[in-house]
Amino acid sequence: MCLRIKFCMLRNALKGSRLPPSPSREGGTAHGRIQKRRRRRREVKVHNGMDVSSDKVEKLLCLCSLISGNLGMTSEAHSTYSEEEDGDEEAMAYYDDDDLDAFADEDLDCSCEEGVLGLSDPFGGEVKPRILLMGLRRSGKSSIQKVVFHKMSPNETLFLESTNKICREDVSNSSFVSFQIWDFPGQIDFFDPTFDYEMIFRGTGALIFVIDSQDDYVEALSRLHLTVTRAYKVNPNINFEVFIHKVDGLSDDHKIEKQRDIHKRANDDLADAALERIHLRFLSFYSVKTFYVNFYVTSFYLYLETNMMSISHPSAPSFYLTSIYDHSIFEAFSKVVQKLIPQLPTLENLLNIFISNSGIEKAFLFDVVSKIYIATDSSPVDMQTYELCCDMIDVVIDISCIYGLTGEEAGIPYDKESMAIIRLNNTTVMYLKEVTKFLALVCFLREESFERKGQRVFVCQGHKFSQLPGHGSDPVACIF
Numbered sequence: 001m002c003l004r005i006k007f008c009m010l011r012n013a014l015k016g017s018r019l020p021p022s023p024s025r026e027g028g029t030a031h032g033r034i035q036k037r038r039r040r041r042r043e044v045k046v047h048n049g050m051d052v053s054s055d056k057v058e059k060l061l062c063l064c065s066l067i068s069g070n071l072g073m074t075s076e077a078h079s080t081y082s083e084e085e086d087g088d089e090e091a092m093a094y095y096d097d098d099d100l101d102a103f104a105d106e107d108l109d110c111s112c113e114e115g116v117l118g119l120s121d122p123f124g125g126e127v128k129p130r131i132l133l134m135g136l137r138r139s140g141k142s143s144i145q146k147v148v149f150h151k152m153s154p155n156e157t158l159f160l161e162s163t164n165k166i167c168r169e170d171v172s173n174s175s176f177v178s179f180q181i182w183d184f185p186g187q188i189d190f191f192d193p194t195f196d197y198e199m200i201f202r203g204t205g206a207l208i209f210v211i212d213s214q215d216d217y218v219e220a221l222s223r224l225h226l227t228v229t230r231a232y233k234v235n236p237n238i239n240f241e242v243f244i245h246k247v248d249g250l251s252d253d254h255k256i257e258k259q260r261d262i263h264k265r266a267n268d269d270l271a272d273a274a275l276e277r278i279h280l281r282f283l284s285f286y287s288v289k290t291f292y293v294n295f296y297v298t299s300f301y302l303y304l305e306t307n308m309m310s311i312s313h314p315s316a317p318s319f320y321l322t323s324i325y326d327h328s329i330f331e332a333f334s335k336v337v338q339k340l341i342p343q344l345p346t347l348e349n350l351l352n353i354f355i356s357n358s359g360i361e362k363a364f365l366f367d368v369v370s371k372i373y374i375a376t377d378s379s380p381v382d383m384q385t386y387e388l389c390c391d392m393i394d395v396v397i398d399i400s401c402i403y404g405l406t407g408e409e410a411g412i413p414y415d416k417e418s419m420a421i422i423r424l425n426n427t428t429v430m431y432l433k434e435v436t437k438f439l440a441l442v443c444f445l446r447e448e449s450f451e452r453k454g455q456r457v458f459v460c461q462g463h464k465f466s467q468l469p470g471h472g473s474d475p476v477a478c479i480f
């Protein structure tokens with residue numbers, strides 16, 4: 001039943017038609033819908049493990065593991081998710097309501113400040129980058145955090161109360177996904193003289209400014225301007241990211257129009273600050289390398305010609321159209337997180353080399369808990385491909401929970417045996433393989449390139465594997 005549901009999701013996603021139900025489209029009362037979702041989640045105590053041999057994949061996985069291991073940033077100390085790793089069944093336990101609640105409450109390394117004044121920095125001693133979620137009231141900041149990192153159903157965010165304290169959460173799924181998220185109450189005036197905003201911006205890696213696209217955004221834009229200019233003065237290395245949020249209520253034409261309008265207005269507002277910034281950059285690079293001088297001179301003139309700071313300046317804001325009702329929020333967050341990974345170029349290079357030597361068309365390195373993709377090869381990413389990867393991760397975890405977590409000694413639903421192959425009905429094959437405790441490699445390849453040799457599907461029973469009964473030589477096709 002669950003498999004059937006998942007298969008339909010995959011098929012629909014391939015057609016580009018799958019969209020998680022938005023409040024306006026889903027029938028029934030909100031409470032009823034939540035109960036239904038919860039029931040569905042309970043049903044999905046699932047799992048599988050599938051095995052296919054591939055030397056190249058193994059090599060890449062070794063390299064990725066090495067890079068990940070060599071970072072020396074273990075996730076145990078403050079792990080949001082790794083708290084469950086010691087044999088408890090909840091490492092991927094967002095499939096269980098109790099665990100979900102636990103994540104949302106005290107089990108999380110999450111704290112809310114009692115007010116803006118007297119703000120202390122409990123993570124001050126750590127080197128983890130900080131991601132700030134800022135924006136006006138009700139713009140959707142807490143919903144984003146809850147949906148992406150707590151697996152909260154989008155509909156449940158309807159009942160979120162307004163945040164009145166700064167909420168800080170430590171996210172450490174793997175050595176690559178390791179940062180703090182600070183969710184700011186919309187009503188806070190953090191430029192109040194009594195508020196030490198410099199301390200906050202100093203350790204910040206990314207500042208996500210959320211704009212409600214369904215609301216009038218004039219005030220939001222002036223707030224964005226103020227925030228970006230002040231933050232830049234304190235820390236010029238911050239990545240500024242603008243989420244044009246709640247776009248699920250807009251038509252495609254409207255989305256583009258809004259994006260263009262917000263982009264233009266924001267950049268117009270920031271133009272003065274941008275001149276100053278580019279000047280600063282220009283001078284600092286001038287003495288370092290001629291290459292950079294040339295690059296920045298060119299960029300500078302481009303800027304003057306177009307008045308678009310995003311063309312020329314690396315810390316110019318990036319704009320994303322997002323909604324918690326589809327995968328756009330995960331994709332946007334992936335891009336934000338990627339910018340904070342110093343090893344990103346190395347990982348991308350590895351994936352490029354990997355696909356150029358293996359007949360694979362597209363490869364992603366995913367954090368399986370948050371479904372943030374850490375890196376991909378240099379070919380473009382389209383939304384459908386990303387959605388399929390997310391669905392595949394869900395399928396693997398679901399099947400793993402069903403078949404792998406029965407006995408008392410049941411391990412976690414994602415381990416070094418985790419591997420899956422899904423054959424799509426357009427001659428494409430998807431291949432997933434565990435890399436580390438929380439990382440997976442997800443690849444797309446043509447059926448012709450797919451090595452059929454040694455292909456078998458196994459049902460995971462604890463740590464023993466046996467072949468799925470009655471599914472002979474081509475079990476993948478039988479399941480999906």
Ligand SMILES: Nc1nc2c(ncn2[C@@H]2O[C@H](COP(=O)(O)OP(=O)(O)OP(=O)(O)O)[C@@H](O)[C@H]2O)c(=O)[nH]1
Nearest residue numbers: 138139140141142143157158162163186246323324
């Ligand atoms: N349609 C739609 N509604 C959303 C989306 N994201 C959040 N919302 C809704 O927006 C409302 C406000 O969300 P919150 O997350 O509480 O907003 P906030 O920015 O944290 O608000 P404050 O805590 O007051 O600053 C909730 O009712 C959410 O359900 C979205 O992508 N689409």
